[in-house]
């Protein structure tokens with residue numbers, strides 16, 4: 479019997495989201511239905527609502543979630559009903575050219591559920607990042623469920639499903655930060671602060687947090703920033719160079735997703751340093767840089783999708799660090815809210831009042 483549950487729908491570009499009835503099919507072969515317990519509000523959900531990701535409205539929003547497996551379809555062996563899982567948007571295929579070369583975190587053919595969830599009139603929904611978890615129960619590919627210790631609260635665990643993993647991974651995996659490195663993070667929302675935390679975990683000697691909002695800079699300090707720069711008041715490139723002996727940082731992580739902040743990241747890094755772009759740009763954005771500077775300054779310019787994470791490797795490890803008191807993931811949860819408050823949460827995110835609002839289901 480299909481499930482009938484309430485979910486948060488974005489019907490059109492820039493329109494306010496609404497809570498509507500969603501029909502969730504029973505899991506087919508290779509699929510699972512997960513009873514969602516908590517789902518964080520990520521900036522990418524707002525990008526979807528604004529038509530910045532694609533035009534495939536209506537979207538079923540929500541993609542940073544944890545919950546309990548309710549039912550599995552034929553042939554599913556990875557998880558079983560009752561398992562506590564974090565939902566991931568990188569269920570690797572094992573067959574594509576990236577997977578076959580032993581780089582599954584780049585998998586080019588990740589799995590999502592084959593069946594569609596619909597509105598009650600049969601309209602097919604596009605789930606955000608192939609998940610759609612502002613929803614009582616959601617249908618995913620079984621590989622999108624990563625089992626972790628049930629001792630972690632769902633509102634904390636779910637955050638690893640997107641933004642916090644993206645930030646931690648931008649620092650640990652893509653940026654490959656190691657002890658003694660100098661690091662700057664531009665944009666200190668949930669993703670940027672997770673990058674600050676990742677840099678701290680990796681043993682960076684200096685972590686410079688840059689934002690336009692002083693409250694964000696305060697929070698960044700709590701996650702391990704050693705220095706802060708308000709880039710409304712100061713030129714961030716000069717400030718970062720001043721704080722690094724005039725050279726620039728070894729690794730600069732851009733967690734805003736705009737050409738001007740990317741340019742700052744490019745010039746605020748030391749020669750042969752690394753820029754990691756984790757902020758998501760919108761389709762009309764263009765970047766212009768002197769090619770001679772790209773060549774002459776050397777180093778690497780990388781982008782980081784989902785922190786180049788491998789959920790099966792990274793989620794259980796990070797949850798264990800949290801449970802041991804070594805990774806304060808709970809500090810990302812600014813507030814818990816209800817399903818009907820997602821639109822309010824977008825406004826709070828826009829004003830910078832929160833790191834993460836998490837919907838409890």
Ligand SMILES: NC(=O)c1ccc[n+]([C@@H]2O[C@H](COP(=O)([O-])OP(=O)(O)OC[C@H]3O[C@@H](n4cnc5c(N)ncnc54)[C@H](O)[C@@H]3O)[C@@H](O)[C@H]2O)c1
Pocket residue numbers: 520521522525640641644664665666667668669670688689690691694709733734735739755756757758759782783784785827828830832833
């Ligand atoms: N690459 C990925 O896999 C991935 C995953 C999740 C989110 N993201 C993206 O990461 C970005 C950040 O997400 P978030 O959830 O942390 O958003 P957020 O809105 O919570 O944080 C953005 C931060 O950037 C700051 N900011 C805005 N303009 C700035 C500027 N000019 N200079 C410095 N700081 C500025 C804001 O004050 C805010 O603190 C978004 O673009 C989001 O879509 C990427």
Ligand SMILES: [Zn+2]
Pocket residue numbers: 570571572573574575576577578582584585586587588
């Ligand atoms: Zn693959």
Ligand SMILES: [Zn+2]
Pocket residue numbers: 520521522523541542640641
């Ligand atoms: Zn996200």
